Amino acid sequence: MSEKQAIYIRSQVQSFKPYTPGLSIEEIKNKYGLKKVIKMASNENPLGTSPVVQEVVSRNASMVFRYPRANNPSLGRAIAAHLGLEPGNIVCGNGSDELIDLLIRLIAVPGQSNVVAFRPCFSIYQLQARLNGVDFRQTGLNHDFSFAWNELGDLVNPQTRLVFLTNPDNPSGYAAPAGEIRDFASALPEGSYLVVDEAYIDFARPVEKYSALSFWREVPNVIVLRTFSKMYGLAGLRLGYAVLPGMLADYMRRIRLPFSVNILADKAGQAALEDVAFTEKALEIILEGRMFLSSELQKLGCGIYPSQANFIMFAPPGNAREIFEALLSRGIIIRPLDSYGFNELLRVSIGTPEENQIFIRAMQEIVA
Numbered sequence: 570m571s572e573k574q575a576i577y578i579r580s581q582v583q584s585f586k587p588y589t590p591g592l593s594i595e596e597i598k599n600k601y602g603l604k605k606v607i608k609m610a611s612n613e614n615p616l617g618t619s620p621v622v623q624e625v626v627s628r629n630a631s632m633v634f635r636y637p638r639a640n641n642p643s644l645g646r647a648i649a650a651h652l653g654l655e656p657g658n659i660v661c662g663n664g665s666d667e668l669i670d671l672l673i674r675l676i677a678v679p680g681q682s683n684v685v686a687f688r689p690c691f692s693i694y695q696l697q698a699r700l701n702g703v704d705f706r707q708t709g710l711n712h713d714f715s716f717a718w719n720e721l722g723d724l725v726n727p728q729t730r731l732v733f734l735t736n737p738d739n740p741s742g743y744a745a746p747a748g749e750i751r752d753f754a755s756a757l758p759e760g761s762y763l764v765v766d767e768a769y770i771d772f773a774r775p776v777e778k779y780s781a782l783s784f785w786r787e788v789p790n791v792i793v794l795r796t797f798s799k800m801y802g803l804a805g806l807r808l809g810y811a812v813l814p815g816m817l818a819d820y821m822r823r824i825r826l827p828f829s830v831n832i833l834a835d836k837a838g839q840a841a842l843e844d845v846a847f848t849e850k851a852l853e854i855i856l857e858g859r860m861f862l863s864s865e866l867q868k869l870g871c872g873i874y875p876s877q878a879n880f881i882m883f884a885p886p887g888n889a890r891e892i893f894e895a896l897l898s899r900g901i902i903i904r905p906l907d908s909y910g911f912n913e914l915l916r917v918s919i920g921t922p923e924e925n926q927i928f929i930r931a932m933q934e935i936v937a
Contacts, residue, residue: 584908598899606900609928611919612739612769612880614802615854616921619847622803625840626833637832644830647839648810652782657815660822661838663829665768665794665809668731670697672764672792673809677703677730682688685724686733687716689740689909691766694733703730706785714741714874714882718753722860729761736779737769740906740916742876744779751784754791762817762859764792769878771800771848772855779877789814797834800848801841806834817914855879858919865929869936880918882906886936889915895935 575583594606641661649656662668670693677684679702686694700707708720717732725732737744743873754763765781781793793812798804808830809904811821841848861882863873872884885892893905893915904916917928 576621581702585696585699592897592902594902597900597902601898601899601900606902607920607924607927608902609920609924610902610904610916611804612918613804614773614800614876614879615849615858615919615924616802616847618802619841619844621844621847622801622840626815627834629833629836632832636828637830637835639827640825641830641835644835645810645840647842652812653840654812655815658812658818659812660818661830661835662809662811662825662826663831663834664798664807665766665796665827666693666807667829668794668809668811668821669693669766670701672731672762672871673697673701673703673826675817675821675824676762677701679703681728682730683726683728684731684733685729687719687721687735687738690733691735691739710738710741714738714743716743716745716749718749718933720763722753722756723828724814725757725761727760729758731762731764732757732763733766735766735768736781737773737877739769739878740880740904740909740911740914741874741882742769742878742880743874744773744877744930747777747779747781747783750781750791751788754781754788757790762790764791764794766794768794768796768799770795771852772859772879773877785812792817797838797841800851801838802851803837803841804835806831806837808834808838854921855919858922858925861922862917862919862925862929866932870933880904880916882914882916884914885932889913892935896928896931899931899934901931903928 596609597606635638644661645656645659648659653930683704683706684698685706688709696704698749706724708724711717750765757763770776770780777783781791783793795810797808866883867873870886874882890905896903906914
């Protein structure tokens with residue numbers, strides 16, 4: 570695009586940089602001449618997708634020429650029943666990303682309102698706030714990655730419309746107790762909503778100790794986001810939902826693109842909720858793997874950050890970038906945290922028992 574053409578691009582967009590994904594499994598295979606590569610970088614379900622869900626997707630593949638029902642009422646009812654809530658409080662979306670964008674568009678006024686979050690945070694909070702012309706404010710976490718509530722509250726003023734909070738947090742895995750979240754939400758000024766992104770809440774134990782849904786009915790300014798990408802293994806189908814007051818849910822449905830959740834994602838979400846045996850097995854593997862990796866990494870001299878998620882953040886006993894590259898050369902992809910501002914830290918997703926063993930053996934070789 571020429572400079573002359575670029576002047577017609579919105580000023581908020583001109584400074585944006587494209588998302589840079591990590592190397593794919595195929596790229597790593599080709600780069601290092603490997604036959605097998607394991608990916609423990611993206612916090613995906615180590616068991617993949619439920620066979621029941623795969624069968625439902627296959628059975629409905631012939632229906633992809635049809636439009637899905639607007640607002641996905643069957644899926645909304647299934648989610649509501651699963652949570653013990655009313656369908657009118659559920660809005661489904663094309664992943665949590667769409668719902669974050671809709672919330673900002675729905676509540677925040679460009680040039681007037683502001684959005685608040687911790688640093689680091691899920692990049693979509695800032696990206697969509699900036700894209701919508703809304704001031705985005707951040708403050709740091711405590712040194713142990715717990716939530717600095719007072720500092721976060723100091724950023725809030727009468728123009729604050731949304732405060733985003735990821736719980737359990739990424740990349741640390743830290744989870745704040747629900748009581749602390751409730752107290753913070755209750756202290757927000759009128760017209761300010763606390764959005765609790767619970768993408769990883771299924772891995773917290775006990776869930777009710779940490780989930781905002783434990784008090785959601787009692788605090789009117791709390792919105793909860795959840796996803797099917799992690800526990801349910803549907804990251805590729807892009808499916809999430811919001812739990813929010815009925816009035817907000819009604820207006821969000823009005824502005825949401827009518828067919829943003831495709832028909833296969835709709836069917837897969839319903840099937841995933843029904844396949845309790847799969848989620849119970851996945852949770853068992855992740856909880857056991859989390860304990861195993863934490864213990865083994867500590868033995869190697871790594872500093873471990875306690876996690877309530879399906880990943881572990883750790884400080885290796887050496888240069889993090891070099892260890893990351895050494896793991897890549899062995900066909901193991903984990904996540905360096907340079908983009909979060911933590912050059913000395915790494916994050917590893919919980920894998921299958923076999924993958925966890927392979928990762929630890931490689932770490933033993935590298936550290937030694």
